[in-house]
Amino acid sequence: MCGITGWIDWERDLTKEGQIVQKMVDTMIDRGPDAGGVWLSPRAALGHRRLSVIDIDGGAQPMKRTIADKNYVLTYSGEIYNFMELRNELMQRGYHFTTRSDTEVLLFSFMEWGKNCVDRLNGIFAFAIWDEEREELFLVRDRLGVKPLYYAVRGSAILFGSEPKALLANPLVQPEVDEKGLAEIFLMTCRTPGQGFYKDVHELRAGHTISFQRMGSKMTQYWKLQSAPHLYDVEETAQHIRELMFDIVGRQLVSDVPICTLLSGGVDSSAVTSIASQILKEKGENVHTYSIDFKDSSDHFEKSEIHTGLDAPFVKTMADYLKSDHHDVVLDTPDLISDFLTPLYARDFPALGDIDTSIFLLFKAIKQKASVALSGESSDELFGGYPWFHSPEPTEFQALPWLYRTDFVGLLSPELHEQIRPKEYIFDHYQKAIAEVPYLPGENDRDRRLRELFYLNLVYFLPVLLDRKDRMSMAVGLEVRVPFCDHRLMEYGWNIPWEMKNTGGMEKGILRKALKGLLPEEVLYRKKSAYPISYNPSYVLEMRTRMESILQDSSSPVLPFIDREKLASMVRGANSDIHLIHGPVRAFEYFIQVNTWLKEYKVRIAV
Incomplete structure (x- = not known):
């Protein structure tokens, strides 16, 4: 890289x-x-x-x-x-x-x-x-x-x-x-x-x-997803996925410098790690694995729809199962605070808060011993791992499904609303995306809608995750490879019917079937849990303090773009019991980043 x-x-x-x-x-x-x-x-x-x-x-x-x-x-x-x-x-x-x-x-x-x-x-x-x-x-x-x-x-x-x-x-x-x-x-x-x-x-x-x-x-x-009938049964499909994964991971283990894998204890990272372990053992080498956690995470964790449980127990299970050389990177609030703005400068535009900071710090730790890492991105987008694939509401709603979970539109100023017209912009964005979908002739309405969902996730949502992974890893000179992004797997997986992807009535069922025997049962059938975040009240309070300081400074460049009264009310109401997914801290993180970006990059608004 x-x-x-x-x-x-x-x-x-x-x-x-x-x-x-x-x-x-x-x-x-x-x-x-x-x-x-x-x-x-x-x-x-x-x-x-x-x-x-x-x-x-x-x-x-x-x-x-x-x-x-x-x-x-x-x-x-x-x-x-x-x-x-x-x-x-x-x-x-x-x-x-x-x-x-x-x-x-x-x-x-x-x-x-x-x-x-x-x-x-x-x-x-x-x-x-x-x-x-x-x-x-x-x-x-x-x-x-x-x-x-x-x-x-x-x-x-x-x-x-x-x-x-x-x-x-x-x-x-x-x-x-x-x-x-x-x-x-x-x-x-x-x-x-x-x-x-x-x-x-x-x-x-x-x-x-x-x-x-x-x-x-x-x-x-020169390349795009193309729809075609899937002509293979469940057993053949699972076997082909398995064979492809071994070929892909094998190719991506080629390196003249130390290499490792990221291990969250979820199906995707565990699959990559298990296959890498087998291939490396044939060469007389042992796989090095890295995971991230937060100090006292078990004391502060809040279960939600997308954070279904802590990673640590599953990471340990997987590391013990493979006997990997495992490294836990444990972060505390001072770590997140000291590098809070580093992702902004790596991206050249506002970052995503502690999920960017923590992965940057993980990569910084990895770089001390390795220069290449393998990761599990794009499996959820390809095989249907997100909740919105399995919930009828987003399937029926004509919009980008992930907007249900991170929508700051209500916190923008009336003037900015008038300038960018959020609802119209988002709807136009959605319509352009849908117009690109390569439908399969003869599909029923449900299958057409699911194909749209997969397309939105692969072509419009996945790039956000890949960009994050590239910027945070390259900010420390670490190369991260993503086996599930191999175009051969993408082309094959794109046309697997939903019923087959959902084999066994569980998300990513066909992938789990393909991985049978490679993972411990408790990991193989673990319910998806999103990338971990900090639930420590001290982090929430730090974000509240920074947001309050911005609101009180009349020279803050972000002020013309936000609803000051709504945010001030959120600051007054924020406390250590705040829920980090739907609560104000996500907004605090982002607007702090925007304010710094406008100021440090000397951004001129040309409208």
Whole structure:
């Protein structure tokens, strides 16, 4: 994993802009702590920060290769899991490799197959290739959007980067936010794929490429979910899922640096860990596992619809079962407070509160001993693990189902309501998403609605989780791989009928069946519980104090956007018995972040 950035300009000599390009690169030292590089030419400047994972001594970037006097330059972030197969094929076609890196395989793949090379890649990636002869920039993002990529057009200039901060380091891009940006910020659970927060700064959508030449640009969607009848019975389906998972995890365990897994004691992380353990034991190695908990969590835990129980007992069961080298990372309120704003600077926009802070601190602890971790994201989206898949109300309601649980619209000021028109914006967002759904001909109304739910979760909700995982891990130079995001599993799982996904009348029933014998029974049939949060009253009181301070300071930049009276009433009513999911603390966390972001980034509202 790495950080990439670049600047293309058909009217400026970029060989004279090395200092600015270096500043763009330097913003991403955390993403790539091991090395950095800049490549300059009159029309193109590419930059790179490297986290060395495969071929530590080779694979330096930006990487340039020449064929038939034509020059190609690559800057790339990610991992190509089938790079050895591609390397062997390219060698048969006459290519000579000077490194063991997947970087060189990727560049040669483009030189051999052109833009169609993306169809051959299995991995997580964001990359840019400059074709010097054609003076063309080719930007690519992986199928599920695991790795981020932003770009902006400013006159004759094209700027891109793994994170907004790389673009903001160039004077051509200013921290401005228009009405769309305000809507994305304040309707935090209504993220629009492709829509950046800053004015005219775009996020390349997952599964898309975009090419820039002097005369214009062309965007292409090279991958999307496609619906087809599922022709296999329950036993065949479970067996195929199991075989796919072993192949996927095996590929993702390739690393020249220490590797581990995240273990929550839930089905998804336990599945990845168990398979990794088996594969590593065949090599004479033992799996290292990491989990997160909070001090005195058993004293403060509050059971809810999405937090059904504490992770710790199931983590211990799983670690003992596999005899893993296990590491518990236990956090206390002072830990969360000291790094409360760190995720904001990692994201370049407001973060999600203690769930961002705690996972950042988990990754920081992991980084002391490992540089790669495997995680369980996207299983719930693919197999139907969330409560809203099993509750009739969200199934019938024509909206984004997760808005039921985190809706701050009622706390926004009347003026902001008038500007962004929340209900209309959310409904339009929903309608655009539904218009993309690839229905299966002949489906009944119920199955059509469930397909819509799966699409919303995979294409609109999952990117929020993947973005969080990328930013918090790369903020400490840790690469997190997500086996359930393998596109082969996605394509297969997408078309498994609901009755089969729900085998045994339990969420993710088909996955549990596929994992039979790999997990202890109590873990295999554990009811889903969401990522843990802190229930410590001292954390709630700290957030209340900070929110109160913002409300009392007339210069606080967030004030024009919030309903001060409602929030002041919430501050007065907040106490140590507050419920952290539906209570005020979630709002306090977020508006504190927004206030800091507006102030520290010197955000200008361009409406």
